[in-house]
Amino acid sequence: MLGQRLEVRQGQGLVVTPQLQQAIKLLQLSNQELEAFVEAELERNPLLQRDEPDAPGEGEAVPAEAAEAAASSETELSFEDGRSSAADEAMDVRAEDGWNDASETAAAPTAEAQAGLNDWSRVGAGGSAPDGELERPDTREATLWEHLQAQASAGRLSPADLAIAHVLIDMVDEGGYLRGDLDEVADRLGCGLDRVEAVLKVCHGFEPTGIMARSVPECLGLQLAERNRLDPAMQALLDNLDLLAKRDLPGLKKVCGVDGEDLAEMIGELKALTPRPGAGFGGEPAQTVVADVIVKPDPAGGWRVELNADTLPRLLVDKRYHGVVASGARSDQEKTFVAECAAQASWLVKSLDQRAKTILKVSSEIVRQQDAFLAFGVECLRPLNLKTVADAIGMHESTVSRVTSNKWIATPRGLFELKFFFTAAIASVDGQASHSAEAVRHRIKTMIEAEAAEKDVLSDDAIVEILKEAGIDIARRTVAKYREALRIPSSMQRKRMLRAG
Structure with a gap:
């Protein structure tokens, strides 16, 4: 029978408060967008002040000590044993650290504000935003840069060639012309000039026609x-x-x-031709990219990873001024406004601190995973995905995705977006270490090039069997895709070429 009854159930859940949503949004902002957000908060909240060392202070302020520590902190990575040499306690910054402390302001945060200071590192399973509040559909017109990046990602390029294409696309001006020296690109990425020119030739096939020309x-x-x-x-x-x-x-x-x-x-x-093929694209005015993270060689070996302090806002919560305005508040409305300003100011300071720690943590793991690229060049890019980084640092994939969006890292090989370091991987037969797609592609090319000497043309199925014997688990259609990307004819066409040769 159907009926109504009352039940009491106990469970755990994460309350996605407006402040928690704002904290997630802060994580995915670029340094320019973050600066604009902080400026707006400084105008709105009278209890917030910039930390200006040279400016005379009229009252006692509570500094964002943790944020300053994160801004000046650095992580030394040594890859001799494949692990970070930094102390685990120094690097293992959990998202909940420093978020559930009581505010030091005179008025305690409201219940809603306190609920917002929870662990947001695992919010948004699968990369989705809570209640659709943050990631709304992007209805603006795609920029030329986005248009070219999408075509490069959709093309049949190897991970190394795709990395080269991304670097070349970053050198395209508003008119669609490639501005830069290919020799410098080859030297910076540690590859041959002929390979950079081959990738550029592929890019010349992008739409609109004529894009990425040098003259x-x-x-x-x-x-x-x-x-x-x-x-x-x-x-x-x-x-x-x-x-x-x-x-x-x-x-x-x-x-x-x-x-x-x-x-x-x-x-x-x-x-009838178009001398400026990129002029038809809209978009925001070009902005100078400033690195969020800086990587330097360590004299003792390995790499030194540190945040760029110039991109981190330094804020103060003016405790003395808060005491003055709180004691002078008469009506309930005035008291509520002062309390909300105090809670928001304390929350923002802690949010900026957590954002800095998270960026440093994710960047350090990426550098640890891709140290071979930094040392030897683009040929040594390792297979890497969001899940690998997320599991290594104990965060959710969506958090890593937000951290790597619109964040840039300055390395000895140039300035790259953090997403640059994520490349495809091919599983091994024994389930152990995966193989780089670029390495597998190179092996297929070597095998086919040896056919002319042996007079024995390999079919795609035969190549699959040979690779499986070498411990590489790959499908026949993947071999065909790689072969076509290398512009290698099918086995039947190669047989005819050998007979006519």
Whole structure:
């Protein structure tokens, strides 16, 4: 029978308060966005002050000591034994540390504010935000940078080539041109110039056509090649655009080997092209990227990881001023306002402290995992995902995802977004250490290159069996995908080529 009854149940749950939501939002803000948020809070909350060492203070203030300690702290990592040499107690900063302490202000935080000082490191399973409050659909127009990054991620590039593509995309200006020296990129990433040029050639296939060209003639040439109109005469015209600018038509006819009618038609085709393919994209004004984390070689070996103190806001809770305004409050409304300001100020100081500690902790683990890249270059990028980092530091994957978004790390090999260091992995047959996708791709290429000498063409299935004998668990369709990404023909096509060879 159906009926109604009363039951009392006891359970545990996390109350996602507005302050907890705000704490999660702080974690994923970039340093520029965080600065804007802090400025707004300073204007709104009279109990908050910047920590200006040279500014004269009129009253006693409670400094954000923990945040300052995090700002100046550094972690020394040694990879001789594969583990961090820093003391575990110094590095094992849990999300709940320093969050449940009572406020030192005269008025205690409200119950809602205190509930917000809980462990948010595991909120949002699967990367989702609580109640959809934080991660709303992004309806703005994609920027050129985002458009190119999406195409690179969707392309069939190896992890190492994808890393090179990301670096090249960072060098594209608003007009869509690549500004930078490829030799410098190759030297910084520890790879050959020919490999950087090969990746750039792949990027030249991105939309819009002509993107990432290094000059106007190259940009126009890419567009003409797509239209199958880049013949020798047109190439000669592109090589002599200075004559076109001078309106030296007789000189152009001579170098191109065409008559006046053909030249007029060729010039008309040039006018129909787009000399600035990136200008059609919207987006925010370009901002200078400032590193949140700095990695330096340690003289004793390993790497030294530290936060960039210039990007960390330093705030004070003015305890004396709070006492003055609290004693002068008359009505209940005034007392409530003062209490809320005190609770918010204390919460913000602790939130900034926790944000700094979390960024340092995640960054230190990423550096520990990718120390081979820092030492030897892009070829040595190791397979890495969010779960590996999250399990190593005892946090949720969604927290690691938020930390690595819009955060940059300065290394001896350049400035990279933290997400740069996450690469794909291929499992091993015995379930032990996984293999880098790039290493597997290189092995497939080596095996196929040896076919010409042995006169024995390997099918994709045969390659799968050979790799499994070597301890690499890979599917046939994955081998086919890697082979196509390497621009290697199928086994039937290779057989015909060997017979005709």
